[in-house]
Amino acid sequence: MKIRNNIVRALAASAFGLTLTAAGIATAGTATAASLPKACKGNVWVEPQKQVADTAVNLRSGPGTKYTSKGILYKNTRFSEYCTNWNYNWGYGKVASGPNKGKWGWVSTFHLHY
Template sequence: MKMISRAAATAVSSALIFGGAVIAASPASAVGSSACDYRPAYSPVTKATTTVNLRNGPSTSYYSKGLLTKRVRFDKLCSRNNHLWFYGKVLDGPNRGKWGWVNGHYLRER
């Protein structure tokens, strides 16, 4: 019985360690402003034109960090792929304060 308990404890410990490694590795794959290929001297605050994903990187292959609903303000820092994707900070709503990438098709100047 003790052998089974030790084996179970070892398995659980290993799973927790492995799971922690996966969780710890996830933010390392985040793509921040270092992925930008254009940084304007000035960029006006924009608003989402519809509900849109705030992504971890500049394409739909990156995971969503949350949603920006219509009229949520987004402060653009820089862009990528000929202004198709913008990196910036969410200024309103439930994701206020988060940084991420938004597709420029869904952003308009105020």
């Protein structure tokens, strides 16, 4: 009986630890997702995807050509993509090189590669 009680306690402690771990992961993911735009309905990356512009492309204030340009990413400009819109055509992230380095915005994924 004593062995059975010890096993039950050990299993309960393990389950409680896993619950806390899962809650911590969920909280961390929620905090990251909360800081992203609402248009991030496609992929949301745990680590930003390191992309490079294939050609000159606009950095936009939203996911589409109707949004204003915040600057141009020239060919070979690095871009850290954090998420995509619902149809994966636009990536949101931070410019990592060039004259617009540090700016956040949306870029057409058709003009980016890994």
